[in-house]
Amino acid sequence: MRKTIDEINEKIRNGSARVVTAEEMPDIVAELGEEKALREVDVVTTGTFGAMCSSGAFFNFGHADPPIRMEKSWLNDVEAYAGLAAVDAYLGATQVSETQGTKYGGAHVLEDLVAGKSVELRGSSKGTDCYPRKTITTEITLEDINEAIMCNPRNAFQKYAAATNTGDRTLRTYMGTLLPLNGNVSYSGAGVLSPIMNDPKLEKIGSGVPVFLCGAEGMVIGQGTQSSPASQFGNLMTTGNLKEMSQDYLRAATFNGYGVSLYVGLGVPIPVTDIETVRNTAVRDEDIVTQIEDYGYSGRDKPAVREVTYAELKSGRVEINGEEIRTSSLSSFRKAREIASELASWVESGRMEMTLPTRKTDIARRAGPMKESRRSPVVKEIMKRNITCISETEEIKTAAQKLMKGETNHLPVINSEGKLVGIVTTYDISKAVVKLRTENTVSSIMSKKVVTTSPGEAVDIAAMKLEKHNISALPVIDSEGKLIGLLSALDLGKLFGKRWL
Amino acid sequence: MKLLVSFSKKKGSEPLIAKIVRDTGVLINVNRAYIESMSGEMLIEVPDSDSKTVCEKLISSGANVEKLEDYVFRDEDECIDCGACISICPQEVFYFDEDWHLQMNEEKCVLCGKCTEACPHGALSIYD
Numbered sequence: 001m002r003k004t005i006d007e008i009n010e011k012i013r014n015g016s017a018r019v020v021t022a023e024e025m026p027d028i029v030a031e032l033g034e035e036k037a038l039r040e041v042d043v044v045t046t047g048t049f050g051a052m053c054s055s056g057a058f059f060n061f062g063h064a065d066p067p068i069r070m071e072k073s074w075l076n077d078v079e080a081y082a083g084l085a086a087v088d089a090y091l092g093a094t095q096v097s098e099t100q101g102t103k104y105g106g107a108h109v110l111e112d113l114v115a116g117k118s119v120e121l122r123g124s125s126k127g128t129d130c131y132p133r134k135t136i137t138t139e140i141t142l143e144d145i146n147e148a149i150m151c152n153p154r155n156a157f158q159k160y161a162a163a164t165n166t167g168d169r170t171l172r173t174y175m176g177t178l179l180p181l182n183g184n185v186s187y188s189g190a191g192v193l194s195p196i197m198n199d200p201k202l203e204k205i206g207s208g209v210p211v212f213l214c215g216a217e218g219m220v221i222g223q224g225t226q227s228s229p230a231s232q233f234g235n236l237m238t239t240g241n242l243k244e245m246s247q248d249y250l251r252a253a254t255f256n257g258y259g260v261s262l263y264v265g266l267g268v269p270i271p272v273t274d275i276e277t278v279r280n281t282a283v284r285d286e287d288i289v290t291q292i293e294d295y296g297y298s299g300r301d302k303p304a305v306r307e308v309t310y311a312e313l314k315s316g317r318v319e320i321n322g323e324e325i326r327t328s329s330l331s332s333f334r335k336a337r338e339i340a341s342e343l344a345s346w347v348e349s350g351r352m353e354m355t356l357p358t359r360k361t362d363i364a365r366r367a368g369p370m371k372e373s374r375r376s377p378v379v380k381e382i383m384k385r386n387i388t389c390i391s392e393t394e395e396i397k398t399a400a401q402k403l404m405k406g407e408t409n410h411l412p413v414i415n416s417e418g419k420l421v422g423i424v425t426t427y428d429i430s431k432a433v434v435k436l437r438t439e440n441t442v443s444s445i446m447s448k449k450v451v452t453t454s455p456g457e458a459v460d461i462a463a464m465k466l467e468k469h470n471i472s473a474l475p476v477i478d479s480e481g482k483l484i485g486l487l488s489a490l491d492l493g494k495l496f497g498k499r500w501l
Numbered sequence: 502m503k504l505l506v507s508f509s510k511k512k513g514s515e516p517l518i519a520k521i522v523r524d525t526g527v528l529i530n531v532n533r534a535y536i537e538s539m540s541g542e543m544l545i546e547v548p549d550s551d552s553k554t555v556c557e558k559l560i561s562s563g564a565n566v567e568k569l570e571d572y573v574f575r576d577e578d579e580c581i582d583c584g585a586c587i588s589i590c591p592q593e594v595f596y597f598d599e600d601w602h603l604q605m606n607e608e609k610c611v612l613c614g615k616c617t618e619a620c621p622h623g624a625l626s627i628y629d
Binding site: 049050051176177179183184185186251253254255256261263316325326327328329330331332333334335337 | 588600619
């Protein structure tokens with residue numbers, strides 16, 4: 001059996017359509033069976049409410065008199081890209097205020113506008129014969145301007161990798177605060193209610209399909225940027241009228257130590273036309289598998305700590321290496337539910353009818369990495385190889401002599417196998433002299449907690465380690481923990497000459 | 502019950518809490534202690550039935566005592582029930598109810614302030 005979109009729309013129009021949320025669907029299918037569920041259910045609604053950094057809006061402010069062609073523009077001191085004709089601009093959600101920093105950004109401007117608040121528009125230009133004006137400052141509200149059209153390059157990821165941190169310091173990321181030594185796990189996404197998770201082949205969700213976007217009736221433009229449906233990381237480019245949006249479903253956020261983001265409420269209705277759709281919308285949290293990735297690794301391809309289902313993540317605790325770790329969601333499941341049921345009421349009441357995508361989606365698409373034509377330098381290219389080190393069993397006096405002789409202020413300490421076990425600085429020696437001590441070996445005074453780098457690590461990451469830990473050198477160790485060099489702030493300085501940084 | 506005890510520099514050098522535990526036999530749980538150069542402040546937890554005795558002892562030893570009632574405040578207009586705070590809180594103050602509404606076990610709070618930093622929506626503040 002199949003149902004056509006027209007049949008479903010006819011039912012929506014006469015008020016007899018059965019609309020359920022994607023959370024209710026699995027039980028309905030389990031109870032009725034697929035065939036009966038297909039006959040019974042006409043539309044399944046989805047919903048998600050989470051941080052979607054890749055969001056923003058196009059504005060047209062109308063012309064001033066005398067007119068200006070804005071080359072640069074700001075809304076409440078947040079720069080909006082104005083390289084689009086004369087009085088148009090695109091404000092990105094993550095752009096931060098030039099005066100308030102990460103406390104206020106593009107997302108906050110959008111929320112303020114939606115809340116009906118007045119916002120200061122500033123523009124500047126060099127002035128032309130047709131647009132003589134050079135500056136403008138004016139207070140505007142959403143009502144005062146011609147258009148405010150939300151256009152989000154990348155929303156509603158099918159699912160998202162969860163995050164943990166195996167490192168030894170707290171990380172502040174777009175996945176929230178990650179406590180050291182796997183102190184917590186954070187995740188994002190609505191799981192069972194996730195739009196694309198309920199239509200992974202993007203047969204019902206695509207160009208032209210109507211959606212709930214922050215309380216307004218919006219539309220899917222197509223797959224979003226960086227969409228990767230082949231690896232189950234599909235996403236959507238969406239648009240909707242900012243003037244019709246509600247603060248209930250659009251919220252600015254600041255991730256401490258990271259930056260600004262926008263919480264976007266998005267729901268997509270899925271017309272149930274065939275058995276395949278019934279099967280897809282019967283997906284449960286237990287079936288949705290993602291990875292927990294280690295954000296302690298600063299490179300692009302973060303190692304996976306383990307696989308996990310959304311059911312486990314939502315349970316509040318997951319196990320990592322035999323330990324129970326608490327989880328935090330960054331998206332709101334309560335809001336996702338609210339959106340799915342609000343959207344269901346829109347369809348039931350006939351406010352929104354169903355449309356199939358106006359063009360086919362390429363589900364073989366897979367997002368690739370950036371092509372880097374200039375290789376970024378790695379530690380081994382600039383580290384010092386010929387370094388002075390000391391064995392842990394040597395006397396403190398020997399360490400002092402080595403430090404006096406050498407050019408360095410850092411003396412890595414190795415064991416009999418050549419593995420790094422500590423580091424001694426002139427400060428450690430001075431401390432040893434001041435304090436009365438019974439032991440006289442290097443191992444008794446060395447710092448055992450050493451921040452290290454590896455030969456293949458990007459110099460930028462090593463530089464960040466120096467900065468974060470407020471230190472001036474990093475021992476370089478190979479995969480077996482053997483000492484092979486030292487990277488100091490001085491070595492980094494050499495890069496400036498070559499214009500690397 | 503939680504009590505916020507503040508004392509002058511001089512008192513800070515005395516084993517104030519230890520003395521009270523010895524004299525009263527009440528088991529006092531110290532949640533937090535901050536010692537500044539001129540004064541100190543301590544957050545302690547005592548059984549409700551013994552709070553009067555402990556308060557009297559503290560006051561007679563020259564400390565100021567305040568009963569703590571508002572620990573952590575949640576602005577419900579700002580909170581969107583995401584749960585970012587849940588795994589950050591060392592005391593497990595926050596949890597979801599069956600409807601995914603964020604709930605708080607306020608009395609567990611030790612005023613560390615980690616949740617206020619972790620909340621993306623600036624919805625949490627602690628007793629100041």
